[in-house]
Amino acid sequence: MSDEAKGQDTQTPSEGDDTRRAFLKVGVGALGAGLAAVVVAPALRYSLWPLAEGVEVTSGGDEFVVVGKRDQFGAVPVKVDIFADRVDAWNRTKNVKIGSAWVVELDGQLHAFSSVCPHLGCAVDYEAESDKFVCPCHDSAFGLDGAHEAGPSPRPLDQLEFEEQQDGKLLAIRFERFKQGIEDKVKV
Amino acid sequence: MGVGKKLIGWLDERTGLVALIKGGLDEDVPGGARVRYVFGSVLTYLFLQQVVLGILLATYYSPSATDAWASTAFIQDRVAGGWFLRGLHHHGSSVMVVVVVLHLLQVVLAGAYRKPREVNWWTGLFMGGLVLAFALTGYLLPWDQKGYWATQVATGIMGTVPLGEPMQHTLQGGAQYGNLTITRFYALHVFVLPVTLTVLLGAHLYLFRRHGVTPPASLSDEELARKTQPFWPNQLFIDVAAMAVTGAVLVWMTYRTHGAELFAPADPASNFVARPEWYFLFLFQLLKYFEGPLSIIATVIIPGGVATFLFALPFIDRSESRAAKKRGPVLAGVGLIMVGVVVLTALAVVADANNEHYQEGLVAAHEDAERTRELAAEGVPPEGGTAVWQNDPQYAAIAVFKETCATCHEIDGRGAEEAPSLTHYNDRAWLRGAVREPRSLTYFGGTKGHEEMEAYSVEDLPDEQLDAVIEFLLELREQGKDEPDPSAYDAKLAKQGAALWEDELDCSGCHEIEKGADGVGTPVFWGRGTRAWIARVIRNSSQADLYGENAEMPAFEGKLSDEEIAALADYVYAQGLAD
Numbered sequence: 001m002s003d004e005a006k007g008q009d010t011q012t013p014s015e016g017d018d019t020r021r022a023f024l025k026v027g028v029g030a031l032g033a034g035l036a037a038v039v040v041a042p043a044l045r046y047s048l049w050p051l052a053e054g055v056e057v058t059s060g061g062d063e064f065v066v067v068g069k070r071d072q073f074g075a076v077p078v079k080v081d082i083f084a085d086r087v088d089a090w091n092r093t094k095n096v097k098i099g100s101a102w103v104v105e106l107d108g109q110l111h112a113f114s115s116v117c118p119h120l121g122c123a124v125d126y127e128a129e130s131d132k133f134v135c136p137c138h139d140s141a142f143g144l145d146g147a148h149e150a151g152p153s154p155r156p157l158d159q160l161e162f163e164e165q166q167d168g169k170l171l172a173i174r175f176e177r178f179k180q181g182i183e184d185k186v187k188v
Numbered sequence: 189m190g191v192g193k194k195l196i197g198w199l200d201e202r203t204g205l206v207a208l209i210k211g212g213l214d215e216d217v218p219g220g221a222r223v224r225y226v227f228g229s230v231l232t233y234l235f236l237q238q239v240v241l242g243i244l245l246a247t248y249y250s251p252s253a254t255d256a257w258a259s260t261a262f263i264q265d266r267v268a269g270g271w272f273l274r275g276l277h278h279h280g281s282s283v284m285v286v287v288v289v290l291h292l293l294q295v296v297l298a299g300a301y302r303k304p305r306e307v308n309w310w311t312g313l314f315m316g317g318l319v320l321a322f323a324l325t326g327y328l329l330p331w332d333q334k335g336y337w338a339t340q341v342a343t344g345i346m347g348t349v350p351l352g353e354p355m356q357h358t359l360q361g362g363a364q365y366g367n368l369t370i371t372r373f374y375a376l377h378v379f380v381l382p383v384t385l386t387v388l389l390g391a392h393l394y395l396f397r398r399h400g401v402t403p404p405a406s407l408s409d410e411e412l413a414r415k416t417q418p419f420w421p422n423q424l425f426i427d428v429a430a431m432a433v434t435g436a437v438l439v440w441m442t443y444r445t446h447g448a449e450l451f452a453p454a455d456p457a458s459n460f461v462a463r464p465e466w467y468f469l470f471l472f473q474l475l476k477y478f479e480g481p482l483s484i485i486a487t488v489i490i491p492g493g494v495a496t497f498l499f500a501l502p503f504i505d506r507s508e509s510r511a512a513k514k515r516g517p518v519l520a521g522v523g524l525i526m527v528g529v530v531v532l533t534a535l536a537v538v539a540d541a542n543n544e545h546y547q548e549g550l551v552a553a554h555e556d557a558e559r560t561r562e563l564a565a566e567g568v569p570p571e572g573g574t575a576v577w578q579n580d581p582q583y584a585a586i587a588v589f590k591e592t593c594a595t596c597h598e599i600d601g602r603g604a605e606e607a608p609s610l611t612h613y614n615d616r617a618w619l620r621g622a623v624r625e626p627r628s629l630t631y632f633g634g635t636k637g638h639e640e641m642e643a644y645s646v647e648d649l650p651d652e653q654l655d656a657v658i659e660f661l662l663e664l665r666e667q668g669k670d671e672p673d674p675s676a677y678d679a680k681l682a683k684q685g686a687a688l689w690e691d692e693l694d695c696s697g698c699h700e701i702e703k704g705a706d707g708v709g710t711p712v713f714w715g716r717g718t719r720a721w722i723a724r725v726i727r728n729s730s731q732a733d734l735y736g737e738n739a740e741m742p743a744f745e746g747k748l749s750d751e752e753i754a755a756l757a758d759y760v761y762a763q764g765l766a767d
């Protein structure tokens with residue numbers, strides 16, 4: 001800053017100057033905020049877009065998917081992978097694994113459980129020695145009927161819907177995901 | 189005056205550079221330079237190195253669900269020095285966490301969080317939190333099994349806290365993991381967090397310079413003044429030496445582990461034994477103790493309480509003096525937290541060491557990792573990640589099967605029933621069924637022109653006898669192999685079966701069992717069911733010792749390559765091994 005400029009600055013401002021400066025200050029704030037809003041407002045919608053009504057970022061696998069022959073399932077739980085065509089944002093991939101399920105027959109009754117642990121989402125395993133489902137993460141344990149027996153899981157294993165197709169010869173499962181860490185089974 | 193000096197003079201006249209550098213280095217350290225002051229400098233060095241390494245990694249890494257794993261495997265296994273730089277970056281985060289904790293402990297011991305340095309204490313705590321956020325976001329980016337599953341648990345926790353779900357879905361870009369999860373984590377990891385950390389670091393350094401080091405409380409003002417040393421070069425030398433030690437440790441760790449681990453590509457259908465990085469194990473362990481609705485104690489209340497305690501430390505500490513003796517309760521509080529963290533971590537490690545299930549899972553995970561990375565060397569298909577398995581001949585066989593064989597045969601319910609089912613093909617149960625109900629769709633019921641074979645009922649052939657015959661058939665199969673496996677059948681039963689075959693059964697009317705014999709439009713049982721036999725059937729089943737004139741199956745010789753036929757035969761053969 002040159003000396004002249006400094007000199008002018010130190011002059012006692014008149015009242016007119018005061019109002020003008022007040023205006024300038026507000027102006028700087030208002031213009032600045034306006035400029036920021038140009039980006040901030042759309043940025044919020046942009047970032048929160050996956051939460052918006054009717055938006056589905058990932059889709060596919062909502063139908064029943066054949067996982068095997070009905071008679072291959074029995075008293076020992078069998079893990080089946082669920083394959084489906086899946087859209088993940090901009091990619092569409094055919095026939096990819098979207099999840100897995102444990103299928104077991106108990107007293108003539110078939111059960112299909114999602115392998116996703118209701119606690120925090122690790123994959124539940126079958127432990128032959130104890131004949132239970134166990135989660136390798138925080139040691140939740142479940143009976144073969146899915147009942148919660150030990151560990152931090154807030155609810156039993158999640159039953160998946162299934163269908164016995166072709167006169168009961170094939171088993172088809174609809175794979176869904178449920179909210180974790182809560183007592184109720186709620187679809188996400 | 190040398191040219192260099194002249195140049196500096198010229199530049200200084202226009203920028204004031206010399207004064208700036210002087211200002212930066214000219215700093216008194218009251219009480220003298222000390223080793224205990226090095227932690228901040230070491231962290232700054234580590235951060236700058238992480239930035240450089242991160243930029244280098246970003247020149248090969250591709251953030252998308254299809255590319256992330258493949259590009260990381262490429263860096264790790266193909267690019268010259270890739271494993272080393274990635275390893276430094278990975279271990280660098282671990283070392284940073286350790287040094288952050290040391291820094292924090294030193295500050296607490298010295299009482300450097302007290303007035304007037306409260307704001308600096310807070311910026312420091314924030315930066316510590318950011319370091320953890322860096323670790324969490326970076327962990328997912330390789331999109332391998334470990335990162336995928338461990339991060340699922342972390343975001344899962346987020347989803348369970350009050351108002352957490354919208355936060356969780358915003359962070360992961362939707363209800364499920366996918367492309368948007370990676371791009372968001374990537375943007376956070378490489379832009380948002382580094383920029384925030386840099387700003388905070390600037391503030392932290394500025395405030396540090398404003399208030400100076402916190403010298404030992406035991407020294408009087410006079411002593412401090414007398415022992416004062418300049419930052420440059422006394423303290424800086426110690427700082428740089430500490431950085432060198434840290435760097436050496438880092439290089440040693442990286443060499444010893446051949447860089448960072450990279451597991452198989454993320455597979456949402458697998459059961460991977462998920463574990464967080466070691467410095468989060470205490471939180472992981474804590475989760476085990478609180479059931480259902482009480483989980484919030486482990487996820488929010490305890491960690492939140494600890495964070496609040498640390499932030500409020502300048503206000504909690506009301507003691508007159510900075511001397512450690514006078515601040516017993518505060519030091520005990522921080523000490524208790526540290527003990528808790530150490531104990532929980534130890535418990536988690538011990539629990540895993542004694543958990544066979546976990547250990548087995550880990551072995552399997554390492555095998556998968558090795559296999560997939562081998563397969564990735566051929567190039568990962570554009571579907572990415574788990575599609576790398578398609579490079580495996582067996583998976584190629586599955587694809588060929590679907591296209592070529594499934595129009596007539598089925599495996600596990602996928603395929604048609606116009607020819608025998610190949611689900612568990614040739615295992616004991618399958619063979620038993622073929623004898624008991626050859627006309628069912630599982631066997632020859634759907635195959636044109638195969639009406640001849642008659643069922644053997646239990647009355648004519650009791651179960652024990654049938655079992656013996658099956659063992660005999662398995663023995664015949666083994667004989668056809670180059671290296672017969674005597675453990676594949678029960679020799680004693682097989683002998684009984686052979687006798688039954690000779691003396692009682694009608695099977696020999698149509699089926700020969702001699703090597704080199706011809707059938708009558710029926711397969712000879714010597715060597716039936718080996719890989720080679722299956723491959724021959726695929727090539728051309730109308731040979732005299734196979735199905736002869738009864739052959740219905742098209743000959744695939746010439747239509748499929750030798751490798752494809754071999755892979756298919758392996759695949760079909762493997763169906764019978766499950767029992």
Ligand code: FES
Pocket residue numbers: 117118119120121122135136137138139140151152153
């Ligand atoms: S995720 Fe299964 S017990 Fe925690």
